[in-house]
Amino acid sequence: MKIRLCWSLEKGDLLPLLLVSPAIILITILMVVPLLSSIILSLTDYRFGFINNEINFAGLLNYKKLFMDTTALKAIVNTLTFSGGALLGMFLFGTIISLLLFSLNQTVSRWIRPIVSMPLLISPIVIGLIWRYIYDPQGILYWILGHFGISIEQFPGVTGASTALLSTIIVHCWQVIPFVVIVITAGLVSIPTELYEASAIDGVNTWRQFWHITLPLLQDVYMVILIVSGVDTIMIFDIIFALTGGGPNNSTLSISIYAFNQGFVMCNFSYAMVLSVVTVILSFMIFGVPFIKQNLVGAKNK
Numbered sequence: 001m002k003i004r005l006c007w008s009l010e011k012g013d014l015l016p017l018l019l020v021s022p023a024i025i026l027i028t029i030l031m032v033v034p035l036l037s038s039i040i041l042s043l044t045d046y047r048f049g050f051i052n053n054e055i056n057f058a059g060l061l062n063y064k065k066l067f068m069d070t071t072a073l074k075a076i077v078n079t080l081t082f083s084g085g086a087l088l089g090m091f092l093f094g095t096i097i098s099l100l101l102f103s104l105n106q107t108v109s110r111w112i113r114p115i116v117s118m119p120l121l122i123s124p125i126v127i128g129l130i131w132r133y134i135y136d137p138q139g140i141l142y143w144i145l146g147h148f149g150i151s152i153e154q155f156p157g158v159t160g161a162s163t164a165l166l167s168t169i170i171v172h173c174w175q176v177i178p179f180v181v182i183v184i185t186a187g188l189v190s191i192p193t194e195l196y197e198a199s200a201i202d203g204v205n206t207w208r209q210f211w212h213i214t215l216p217l218l219q220d221v222y223m224v225i226l227i228v229s230g231v232d233t234i235m236i237f238d239i240i241f242a243l244t245g246g247g248p249n250n251s252t253l254s255i256s257i258y259a260f261n262q263g264f265v266m267c268n269f270s271y272a273m274v275l276s277v278v279t280v281i282l283s284f285m286i287f288g289v290p291f292i293k294q295n296l297v298g299a300k301n302k
Contacts, residue, residue, distance in 0.1 A: 105251055128241070
């Protein structure tokens, strides 16, 4: 059976196409074209800023170079570690704070929620600079830790290769957890209170209510957070750049920072595009594929 398209403006398929065409044009210009350009440039030997800017086809030589580049591999490991640690911290503390705020009365929560949301209003670069002073050996953090007998030698923060990545994860969580709190709180509001009342009558305690009622019903909410925040952790640049610049000893070097250094410091633009393409592939494989699978399963269940 053939499906006939009716190209009538009053009724048919023309009006919906016209309505979505601005979005399609913007996505094509801002996303599709740059992505295709990056892929094409990654297959060349283009070097940015040279007088003789001849572009020669290099094939997969840049990608082969990537697997032999120990610094790039370390940047990938750092990025994945940062992503995993940041997501774990965001989900854990975001859920705890959301449940605590949700359990408060409305008068108190109305005053606390705006305060909790304040880090979202600050630029990541500014947050990085603020925490750079907090992590300073003469800063407030080590003044507080000193009262508990913890010195900079025991926790060197951003100055030590062993703790620098953890320190950047803490800063990123501090900025993003308010977003997680807002989204999870919206999900908690949508859960019918009758479910909790019925379970309480059956003698179910608070922990089992959370495990069997709250957590399953927040599954879609967690998926939204995972997609939005997860991709952001893979592409992390600004906070790490302001805090450590990728150091010390490349212990906080992310893929984005390494691509920036290759493209605008070393002028190796083609290799920077390879790193950018790898970032897109990692984001899609880690966060895009599970999202697509969940949507397919949800469509089948409906």
